[in-house]
Amino acid sequence: MNSASSRNTILRELRAAVPESSPIPNLPVRGPWQTFDDPLGRFSELLTMVGGTCVRVRNIADANTVLQQVDAWNSAVVRCSLVSGVGDSTIDLNAVDDPHQLENVEFAVLPGQFGVAENGAIWVTDHGIPHRVLFFLSQHLSIVISSSQIVHNMHEAYARIEPQQHAFAGFISGPSKTADIEQSLVIGAHGARSITVLAVDEL
Amino acid sequence: MNVALFIPCYVDQFYPQVGMATVEVLEHFGVKHSFPVEQTCCGQPMANSGYTEQARPLAEKYVDVFDGYDYIVAPSGSCVAMVRHHYSPFFDSNNARASTVRERTMELSEFLVNVLNISCIHGRFAHKVGIHQSCHGLRELRLSPSSESCTERADLLTSLLETLDGISFSTLQRPDECCGFGGTFAVTEEAVSCMMGEDRIHDHLQAETEILTAGDMSCLMHLEGIIRRQQLPIRVMHFAELIAEAIQSVVPVETANKRNHR
Amino acid sequence: MSHPLLAEQFISRRDRAAWHDRSLWFVREKRDRQANDVPEWEELRKFASDIKQHTMSRLPNYLEEFERNAKALGVHVHWAVDGDEHNGIVHSILERHGVKRLVKSKSMLTEECHLNPFLEDRGITVIDTDLGERIVQLRNEPPSHIVLPAIHIRKEEVGACFHEHLGTEQGASDPKYLTEAARHHLREQFLAADAGITGVNFAIAETGGFVVCTNEGNADLGVSLPKLHIACMGIEKLVPRSKDLGVFLRLLARSATGQPITTYTSHFHGPRDGCELHVVLVDNGRSQLLQSPEFRRSLNCIRCGACMNTCPVFRRTGGHSYESTVPGPIGSILAPFRDPDQHTSLPFACSLCGSCTDVCPVKIDLHHQLFAMRSRLDHQQKLGGTKKLTMQLASSVLRHTWFYRLAGRVARYSLRWLPRFLIYNPLNGWGRQRELPSAPEQSFRRMYEDRQRKERP
Numbered sequence: 001m002n003s004a005s006s007r008n009t010i011l012r013e014l015r016a017a018v019p020e021s022s023p024i025p026n027l028p029v030r031g032p033w034q035t036f037d038d039p040l041g042r043f044s045e046l047l048t049m050v051g052g053t054c055v056r057v058r059n060i061a062d063a064n065t066v067l068q069q070v071d072a073w074n075s076a077v078v079r080c081s082l083v084s085g086v087g088d089s090t091i092d093l094n095a096v097d098d099p100h101q102l103e104n105v106e107f108a109v110l111p112g113q114f115g116v117a118e119n120g121a122i123w124v125t126d127h128g129i130p131h132r133v134l135f136f137l138s139q140h141l142s143i144v145i146s147s148s149q150i151v152h153n154m155h156e157a158y159a160r161i162e163p164q165q166h167a168f169a170g171f172i173s174g175p176s177k178t179a180d181i182e183q184s185l186v187i188g189a190h191g192a193r194s195i196t197v198l199a200v201d202e203l
Numbered sequence: 204m205n206v207a208l209f210i211p212c213y214v215d216q217f218y219p220q221v222g223m224a225t226v227e228v229l230e231h232f233g234v235k236h237s238f239p240v241e242q243t244c245c246g247q248p249m250a251n252s253g254y255t256e257q258a259r260p261l262a263e264k265y266v267d268v269f270d271g272y273d274y275i276v277a278p279s280g281s282c283v284a285m286v287r288h289h290y291s292p293f294f295d296s297n298n299a300r301a302s303t304v305r306e307r308t309m310e311l312s313e314f315l316v317n318v319l320n321i322s323c324i325h326g327r328f329a330h331k332v333g334i335h336q337s338c339h340g341l342r343e344l345r346l347s348p349s350s351e352s353c354t355e356r357a358d359l360l361t362s363l364l365e366t367l368d369g370i371s372f373s374t375l376q377r378p379d380e381c382c383g384f385g386g387t388f389a390v391t392e393e394a395v396s397c398m399m400g401e402d403r404i405h406d407h408l409q410a411e412t413e414i415l416t417a418g419d420m421s422c423l424m425h426l427e428g429i430i431r432r433q434q435l436p437i438r439v440m441h442f443a444e445l446i447a448e449a450i451q452s453v454v455p456v457e458t459a460n461k462r463n464h465r
Numbered sequence: 466m467s468h469p470l471l472a473e474q475f476i477s478r479r480d481r482a483a484w485h486d487r488s489l490w491f492v493r494e495k496r497d498r499q500a501n502d503v504p505e506w507e508e509l510r511k512f513a514s515d516i517k518q519h520t521m522s523r524l525p526n527y528l529e530e531f532e533r534n535a536k537a538l539g540v541h542v543h544w545a546v547d548g549d550e551h552n553g554i555v556h557s558i559l560e561r562h563g564v565k566r567l568v569k570s571k572s573m574l575t576e577e578c579h580l581n582p583f584l585e586d587r588g589i590t591v592i593d594t595d596l597g598e599r600i601v602q603l604r605n606e607p608p609s610h611i612v613l614p615a616i617h618i619r620k621e622e623v624g625a626c627f628h629e630h631l632g633t634e635q636g637a638s639d640p641k642y643l644t645e646a647a648r649h650h651l652r653e654q655f656l657a658a659d660a661g662i663t664g665v666n667f668a669i670a671e672t673g674g675f676v677v678c679t680n681e682g683n684a685d686l687g688v689s690l691p692k693l694h695i696a697c698m699g700i701e702k703l704v705p706r707s708k709d710l711g712v713f714l715r716l717l718a719r720s721a722t723g724q725p726i727t728t729y730t731s732h733f734h735g736p737r738d739g740c741e742l743h744v745v746l747v748d749n750g751r752s753q754l755l756q757s758p759e760f761r762r763s764l765n766c767i768r769c770g771a772c773m774n775t776c777p778v779f780r781r782t783g784g785h786s787y788e789s790t791v792p793g794p795i796g797s798i799l800a801p802f803r804d805p806d807q808h809t810s811l812p813f814a815c816s817l818c819g820s821c822t823d824v825c826p827v828k829i830d831l832h833h834q835l836f837a838m839r840s841r842l843d844h845q846q847k848l849g850g851t852k853k854l855t856m857q858l859a860s861s862v863l864r865h866t867w868f869y870r871l872a873g874r875v876a877r878y879s880l881r882w883l884p885r886f887l888i889y890n891p892l893n894g895w896g897r898q899r900e901l902p903s904a905p906e907q908s909f910r911r912m913y914e915d916r917q918r919k920e921r922p
Contacts, residue, residue, distance in 0.1 A: 003543050003544050003545075003554070006544040006545060006546045006550060007544040009546055010528075010544055010546060010700070010746070010748045010752060011525045011528070011529070013748070013752035013753070013755075013756070014524050014525040014528075014700075014752045014755055015525050016752075016756055017752065017755040017756040017761070019518075019521050019522045019755065019758075019761060020522065021522050022515070022518045022519045022521075022522040023519060024516070024519045024705060024706075025512055025515045025516055025519070027512065027706075027708050027709065027711065027712065032505045032508055033505060034503055034504060034505060046725060050724070050725075050728070099689060099690050100656055100690055103652075103656055116726075118503075118715070118725060119725035119726040120725070120726075121726050121730070131689070132685075132689050132737070133685075133686070133689035133690055135685070136682045136685045136686045136689060136729075137686065137689075137690075153711070153715070154710070154711040154712075154714050154715050154726075155708070155711040155712075157711065158707055158708040158710060158711040159708070161707075162707075163669075163672060163674055163707060163732040163734060164534075164538070164672035164673070164674055164707075164734045165734075166732075166734060167538075167733070167734055167735045167736065167737055167738075168689075168731065168732070168733060168734075168737070169731075169732045169734075170685075170729060170730050170731035170732050171714075171726065171729070171730040172728065172729060172730075173725070173726050173727070173728055173729075173730075174728055175728070176680065176681050176682040176728055176729075177680050177681070177728060178596045178597075178644060178680060178681050179613075179680075179722070180595070180596040180597035180600065180613065180614070180615050180644075181596070181600075181615070181620050181623050181640035181643055181644060182488070182618075182619060182620045182623075182640060183488050183491060183492070183613075183616070184620070184640035184641075186640050186641050186644040188644070188645075188648065189596055189644055189647075189648060189680070189681040189682070189683075190594070190648055190651055190652070190655075190681045190682045190683045190686055191681060191682025191683075191685070191686070191728065191729065192682070
């Protein structure tokens with residue numbers, strides 16, 4: 001069977017079903033949804049709960065200062081930053097044409113768009129990122145966001161984003177983890193071993 | 204108000220004292236009752252096994268037997284759930300007679316609380332009681348809040364029992380896990396049925412339950428079967444028996460119109 | 466083998482069954498805490514159910530919309546009627562690209578189609594990269610849970626497996642140490658892979674994109690290095706709009722593992738520069754399910770596994786007892802629907818407690834569907850003779866009051882007078898671990914008659 005005729009078969013079989021018509025629910029942005037008195041505080045609490053760290057700083061210079069005190073950054077031999085003024089790069093990302101070449105990156109500083117208070121997640125996109133794999137391949141991550149850009153919940157998040165504008169975009173909430181061995185939580189399964197979020201007031 | 208007693212088949216045959224306790228409790232609250240002798244079974248064992256057609260004649264008989272009463276009251280959440288929720292395949296939705304009989308079928312605690320508006324029972328029961336939340340009563344009839352659900356609901360049985368003098372309640376690790384009876388499941392999946400039953404009993408033992416009570420004698424039959432086989436120190440009672448024992452010292456209310464108010 | 470037999474075997478190792486039960490109950494408790502943290506939890510479930518119901522009512526239109534939008538982004542869209550066709554499509558894409566080894570993140574759909582053995586028979590190495598899936602892959606067994614594939618395996622056993630396959634120290638069982646070993650091992654696989662295959666948690670009709678959720682980042686690593694990404698999805702995984710994801714993503718991880726969201730929730734819209742992205746839409750019985758008014762709500766399923774974690778039977782008998790790719794309550798509807806001959810015991814592996822229905826984030830009335838599936842199997846004449854005969858007999862007895870009363874008297878008499886060894890014989894399933902009720906002299910109706918007579922002087 002070729003794909004075109006399978007397509008027709010499937011659509012035909014689906015149309016043979018006559019489920020009751022059912023209206024699409026209206027999903028208001030400001031609905032009966034949970035909000036928080038201190039969104040940044042809640043974001044930070046949730047991020048900590050999932051194994052990440054959130055540090056609030058006044059400006060980029062302070063963000064850089066905080067980063068310099070992070071052990072993983074200090075010990076990183078191969079590192080890069082796509083946030084101007086925060087950290088530096090020992091590799092030229094624009095000269096890398098094969099993402100496999102990034103396997104030795106120990107620390108990456110990358111930009112985030114905004115945070116979500118209810119779950120400590122940050123919306124990131126591939127805009128300005130030569131290789132999206134940096135979000136996952138780098139041993140440690142720091143993500144820089146504006147401290148005022150925290151939405152309460154996922155409904156507000158989706159009101160802000162247009163995921164179709166990017167081949168890759170996503171929410172990242174904390175470092176990678178697994179509990180697949182006897183339900184024991186281990187931080188640092190395949191993706192980043194740590195995430196340090198720098199929430200900057202004057203971005 | 205004329206109330207028919209609906210006594211599940213296995214209660215009729217093997218736990219008549221639960222039926223008698225139901226009678227005593229209803230009489231205590233001044234309810235005039237009768238027992239339509241033609242009743243046999245609601246058809247649940249057949250329907251649960253997938254044999255809907257074998258349940259049909261029993262459903263039809265049920266409606267015939269109980270037609271004409273104001274309420275049909277049963278000391279069994281699962282039988283009531285069968286009649287109210289699972290009789291649809293047997294009757295047209297515009298069969299008013301069947302719909303009326305079904306709507307009027309009530310489990311004992313919901314009848315006491317929601318129809319008679321009982322909020323307080325004068326009686327004494329100085330024991331530590333462990334309530335087993337029978338699944339049909341819990342998740343079909345919604346007689347109590349379920350631990351999975353975030354919807355607030357009244358806990359009918361506790362609201363009745365907690366007013367008894369001297370009573371205390373045990374705190375379980377798993378407040379509403381299934382006992383494992385499940386009808387023919389008890390025999391066809393005997394290993395897991397008994398493991399589930401044992402786990403409930405151990406939960407009650409660790410909670411120091413003296414009297415294990417529930418609204419369904421089927422759960423209690425299964426749990427008591429294990430308790431007796433293992434000779435464990437827990438006594439099993441249907442809550443109708445518990446209330447009947449507790450009110451023994453109190454004079455029955457004269458007329459059906461007198462209500463107990465807190 | 467049937468569920469009761471496999472269940473009995475699982476339970477015969479009682480300590481292990483109790484450990485398995487406690488592990489999953491722990492996950493259920495985490496789910497409860499998360500649900501209670503969201504004041505609008507029950508409303509969210511209603512929204513999710515309504516969105517899915519609406520989607521199913523217009524599924525062909527939404528699939529066409531998805532395809533149109535995906536193609537506009539440069540995605541190759543394929544349609545597969547069944548598992549075999551799906552495997553053929555995936556293989557031909559891989560062949561065209563000369564793929565010799567690939568990495569795959571968790572996809573129950575590919576399990577359902579038995580993709581791995583199909584590809585391996587054709588000389589392609591498949592590495593499952595979700596840690597739990599990798600463990601069961603190395604042990605050559607199927608996953609036992611759709612979200613926690615290795616929940617049935619103790620850490621010492623993982624240690625033994627890794628010692629054999631990954632060279633970890635003999636006797637090591639520390640999860641951190643073992644996970645670290647797996648991290649190194651899988652990192653090599655990601656870097657060496659020619660292609661990455663993922664499942665799809667949600668596909669968005671309005672944008673032509675899809676979402677993949679993981680905690681480990683393995684899906685992302687798998688598709689961000691090689692130039693070829695194939696995403697396999699069941700056609701029911703569609704949602705109409707981006708904003709619908711707000712509802713589902715708030716429910717999914719909370720229901721599945723008791724966390725507010727998975728670590729990674731990646732949205733894919735079109736291929737990376739210079740790369741290819743393929744989506745394979747798979748029917749494999751789903752259109753039949755849609756045609757069934759009784760069971761079509763099962764298509765709401767977002768594969769969270771909450772029903773498995775709460776099911777008292779699943780917890781005590783393990784996923785392998787179901788012999789079905791998707792086990793537990795939802796699996797006990799899907800499997801016998803698709804293949805009634807193979808899975809007759811599944812709808813009966815259930816005490817009808819209804820806990821599954823209460824936790825399902827998309828409000829599938831699971832226990833009612835299990836109840837209805839029993840009836841369906843009877844109508845299809847898949848249920849064995851003896852039980853039916855017994856029920857027919859019981860029905861005849863119960864239909865006639867006099868017959869019922871006689872039967873009751875005989876039963877009580879026998880129970881009172883027959884010697885114990887006769888009652889508690891090997892044929893008595895009830896009596897293996899339980900006492901039968903003691904037999905009263907009089908039935909309730911007799912006692913009531915006597916009482917009424919006494920009160921009427």
